[in-house]
Amino acid sequence: MEFVWHIDGTAPLYIQLADDIRLAIIQGRLMPGARIASVRDLAFDAKVNPNTMQRALTELEREGLIETHGTAGRFVAVNEEVLKSIKDRVIDDLVSDFIKRMEALDCDREEAVRRINERKGEE
Template identity: 50%
Template sequence: MSFEFDNNKPIYLQLVDIIKLKIISKELKPGSKLSSVRDMAQEFGVNPNTMQRALSELERENLLYSQRTSGRFVTDNEDNINQLREEVAKVEILSLYNILTKLGYKKEELIELVINNLKEMS
């Protein structure tokens, strides 16, 4: 399954974002083993070097770790995962805030709007 990538952002960074979402949504469970670089590259429809670069970045961010003979694993550090989850939520909230304030909503109206819409969704 190949993905459609944005030409305005490096593919490896887009892969980092996709894998981060899989980690914080628990699609990739803490401590779980990842597929090989080649298999993941094939799954995403990218060059193995691009996938390797994305995985190295995730290791640098302490979201993945390598075991020399066993492969790569998702961190089992729940604090790191929860911190990332909160950071992503803040970015999304800021984006929503910026869009809605451009539409003329005031802060108090935004709070009421979000609460009312969440109630309707349940």
């Protein structure tokens, strides 16, 4: 299980790290109920400050995506509803972002949908 870390200057680090972990979970790279590595190991892997990584994990705990089981460690949530709602939210954000960008290029929704349908089967 390897994480892909996307870090740039546009947002606070802990938010970007949380995004990357969230993506890994909803993409299924990190399975429901799977154990998550320790803060130190994650920080080491991402080359970030452990405090920052801790804040990212706390954020995900707040969302309900991750659970702490006492001293056993941190695990991905198994609650299907939670996972689904978060996946929906991420997809919604993607769609909003896409629409915004297309409109910035003078491409309205119908145009956007048309272009998407044209694509089917090509790739």
